[in-house]
Amino acid sequence: MQRYDIPLVPGPVSVPEAVRAAYQVDYGSADLEDEFFELYRACEEGLRQILATGNQIAILSGEGMLALWGALKSVVRPGDRVLAVATGVFGYGIGDMARQIGAEVETVGFGYDDVADPDQVREAARRFRPRLITAVHCETPSGTLNPLAEIGQICREVDALFYVDFVASAGGTPVWVDEWQIDLGLLGSQKVLSLMPDLAMVSVSERAWAAIEEVGYAGYDALQPWRRAVAERYLPYTHNWHALAGLRVAIDSLLNEGLEAAFERHATVAAVCRRRLQEMGVALWPRRESICAPTVTAARVPEGWSWPELDQALRRRGMAVGGSYGPLAGQVFRIGHMGSQADMALVERGMDVLAEVLAAGPAGG
Numbered sequence: 090m091q092r093y094d095i096p097l098v099p100g101p102v103s104v105p106e107a108v109r110a111a112y113q114v115d116y117g118s119a120d121l122e123d124e125f126f127e128l129y130r131a132c133e134e135g136l137r138q139i140l141a142t143g144n145q146i147a148i149l150s151g152e153g154m155l156a157l158w159g160a161l162k163s164v165v166r167p168g169d170r171v172l173a174v175a176t177g178v179f180g181y182g183i184g185d186m187a188r189q190i191g192a193e194v195e196t197v198g199f200g201y202d203d204v205a206d207p208d209q210v211r212e213a214a215r216r217f218r219p220r221l222i223t224a225v226h227c228e229t230p231s232g233t234l235n236p237l238a239e240i241g242q243i244c245r246e247v248d249a250l251f252y253v254d255f256v257a258s259a260g261g262t263p264v265w266v267d268e269w270q271i272d273l274g275l276l277g278s279q280k281v282l283s284l285m286p287d288l289a290m291v292s293v294s295e296r297a298w299a300a301i302e303e304v305g306y307a308g309y310d311a312l313q314p315w316r317r318a319v320a321e322r323y324l325p326y327t328h329n330w331h332a333l334a335g336l337r338v339a340i341d342s343l344l345n346e347g348l349e350a351a352f353e354r355h356a357t358v359a360a361v362c363r364r365r366l367q368e369m370g371v372a373l374w375p376r377r378e379s380i381c382a383p384t385v386t387a388a389r390v391p392e393g394w395s396w397p398e399l400d401q402a403l404r405r406r407g408m409a410v411g412g413s414y415g416p417l418a419g420q421v422f423r424i425g426h427m428g429s430q431a432d433m434a435l436v437e438r439g440m441d442v443l444a445e446v447l448a449a450g451p452a453g454g
């Protein structure tokens with residue numbers, strides 16, 4: 090398999106050596122050993138700091154989608170009303186997921202190059218009276234960052250729970266779970282944390298726990314058992330000790346750097362990425378630079394190029410970036426500068442290669 094020297098895919102991102110080393114250890118049984126439960130608690134405490142919350146955090150074994158599905162099924166019953174705030178593939182997709190589990194869903198939809206307008210969300214919330222309002226912080230496929238604080242406020246006004254996918258933002262930009270009144274906050278391991286795609290984390294407020302107990306959903310992805318699993322040392326399944334050992338390395342690295350410094354690193358690298366693209370005449374996908382995410386940059390595939398041609402030309406020079414999905418497939422490509430890839434030297438090299446490729450043209454080989 091080819092490894093690319095310039096890894097700039099927006100997740101899964103490149104896994105640092107220290108994390109990979111944590112997997113090379115033969116641990117004991119996660120169900121039995123005190124050490125595992127100490128590790129779990131330390132990871133939960135670190136995640137609380139990263140997410141600025143006092144809420145309990147359930148750390149599940151599985152890819153990030155497990156958090157999205159598990160949290161939804163744990164609080165929504167067939168017939169419940171869900172208001173999906175959608176500005177991209179994940180926002181609209183979460184509305185579809187709620188529909189699939191039988192919820193009555195209304196979508197407050199915006200363009201894929203736009204962010205949510207709280208006034209429109211408030212109007213819909215007051216009229217529709219949902220049990221749950223869903224939103225996405227960073228829309229990874231289109232490179233935008235939604236403002237969340239006011240939507241959190243709206244949830245309180247209409248007594249709805251606030252469900253937020255911050256899989257591709259937390260750790261790279263402020264996510265203030267308590268201040269923004271997020272009841273169910275969803276995180277995956279393979280984005281900013283730069284781990285393998287094997288953990289899904291959910292911050293759960295007391296209001297959310299009450300809803301979870303009321304619904305009583307049981308299943309592999311259910312949140313309910315996690316309320317007491319660690320306190321009672323009775324996990325719903327054998328946990329992934331290796332993944333938690335990696336998570337601890339990632340959390341320590343982020344907290345040792347300092348959250349403010351890490352946020353600054355992401356913001357600076359993203360700004361340089363956008364400036365370099367614009368200097369090459371590549372148009373950013375979101376119309377307004379103020380709504381661009383600090384973890385991923387989406388740009389239009391330049392005129393004269395198809396996405397597969399551009400992708401192949403970059404790969405021939407050792408650089409891997411992402412395409413896009415849904416309505417943006419083929420039109421938009423993406424540079425992932427989150428976690429281990431929020432690295433100025435790496436992004437500058439990537440931009441140098443892109444400039445060379447564009448100068449040579451589609452026939453340039």
Ligand SMILES: *Cc1c(COP(=O)(O)O)cnc(C)c1O
Pocket residue numbers: 100152153154179225227228229230254255256257277280
């Ligand atoms: C990556 C990501 C997820 C997890 O889904 P994948 O299966 O890894 O694509 C969920 N939400 C967002 C916003 C993401 O970027």
